[in-house]
Amino acid sequence: xxxxxxxxxxxxxxxxxxxxxxxxxxxxxxxxxxxxxxxxxxxxxxxxxxxxxxxxxxxxxxxxxxxxxxxxxxxxxxxxxxxxxxxxxxxxxxxxxxxxxxxxxxxxxxxxxxxxxxxxxxxxxxxxxxxxxxxxxxxxxxxxx
Numbered sequence: 001x002x003x004x005x006x007x008x009x010x011x012x013x014x015x016x017x018x019x020x021x022x023x024x025x026x027x028x029x030x031x032x033x034x035x036x037x038x039x040x041x042x043x044x045x046x047x048x049x050x051x052x053x054x055x056x057x058x059x060x061x062x063x064x065x066x067x068x069x070x071x072x073x074x075x076x077x078x079x080x081x082x083x084x085x086x087x088x089x090x091x092x093x094x095x096x097x098x099x100x101x102x103x104x105x106x107x108x109x110x111x112x113x114x115x116x117x118x119x120x121x122x123x124x125x126x127x128x129x130x131x132x133x134x135x136x137x138x139x140x141x142x143x144x145x
Contacts, residue, residue, distance in 0.1 A: 013057035016064065017042065019076040021110055023083045029123040033110055036120060041113045042106070059102030062090070 021033035021042070033039070046052040063075040066086045071078055075086065090099035114120050121127065126136065 013053070013060040016060035016075050017056065019083070020060070020063065020087075020106065023080070023087060024107055024110055025114055026080075030120055031122075033114060036114060036117050038110050038113050042109060045109060045113070055098075055102055055105065058098055059106070062099055062102065066090075 018034045018039045021038050025033035025038070027035060042056075046056060060075075063086060066089065067073060067075040067078055067082070070086070071082055075083060078086070087103060090103040093100040128136075
């Protein structure tokens with residue numbers, strides 16, 4: 001990824017990011033994170049935030065370490081449930097630890113970048129940005145069940 005070099009990221013961080021993002025935002029009736037170019041957008045974001053590239057690299061190394069300990073291969077070679085188990089461990093890590101900070105920050109940024117793209121709205125009933133107008137139909141009473 002040329003964007004990785006521009007963000008000062010190499011090795012584990014650049015290699016793991018697309019797989020991690022697709023584990024967080026897999027394809028269904030909507031596109032996956034990589035299908036919407038979220039890895040490149042995260043790397044562009046990283047260029048303007050001190051220590052973000054360092055966090056990406058260290059977090060990716062942690063994912064690979066956990067994958068190696070539990071499965072004997074890198075994170076990107078694991079199947080969905082194997083990746084999910086490692087992500088669950090990171091999300092449940094104590095606040096302030098590398099895995100906790102890394103996964104929460106990546107997920108927050110990825111979701112924001114993902115839903116900024118109108119292609120992610122397919123099947124949601126949303127056809128425009130929610131702000132400044134709010135949810136469609138917010139000014140009408142709820143429909144009967």
